[in-house]
Amino acid sequence: MSLIEQAKQKAAFQAVDEHVLPHHRVIGVGSGSTVVHVVTRLLQRDPALNAKTVFVPTSFQSRGLLLDGGLTVGDVEQYPDIDVTIDGADECDSDLNAIKGGGAAHLQEKIVAEAAKKFVIVADYRKDSKVLGEQWKHGVPVEVVPFAWTAVMKKLQALGSKDAKLRMAMKKAGPIVTDNGNFLIDAPFGLIHEPAKLLKDIKLITGVVEVGLFCDMAEIAYFGCEDGSVIIRTK
């Protein structure tokens, strides 16, 4: 396993060990490569404990990971009160505001994070920053209704994101379609000093479904490092 993968694993394992408690019955599970290690650790728990627990995924990917592991899967409609949600991030600032949606899953991720009593971020050290936009250069992921994408793009440009782009699929002649049937625009804004304000401004654009800015949501973040240590940040 590469050093970066080991770093992600360290962060994920520690977060599961410290935040998924024996009395918890509903656990939210995010998406992405770091979350693969979260599921690995969940599967190492006492099977009797896992059998009494429902896991709420945030994407096609995490649903598959949970089902492959034989865990019981539920959704927010059935389980609106989640004990803890653990998810990755594309970048996380010193106030624990995060950019998410690199994996196009931020709508469901935000719903599952908001439904949780506690939201925990796991990542490698490259995601740790002072100000959003320092590390993640692809821009803020913005999920949009397909019909509205050009109109939303113009509004994002007017807000200052000159290089906003529709996210294209790798092996399809066309745009990425999210798990919810929408398109995605990646909107770079340089350094984001006021993420909550930017979040509000983007959300007010008609046709925007959800913005990959998670402001004032995470309680704690674990960043795995290549030397085997884990940086922990709290609010």
Ligand SMILES: O=C(CO)[C@H](O)[C@H](O)COP(=O)(O)O
């Ligand atoms: O927000 C996400 C998906 O929408 C992911 O959590 C984020 O992209 C981080 O992924 P990884 O752990 O692979 O770096």
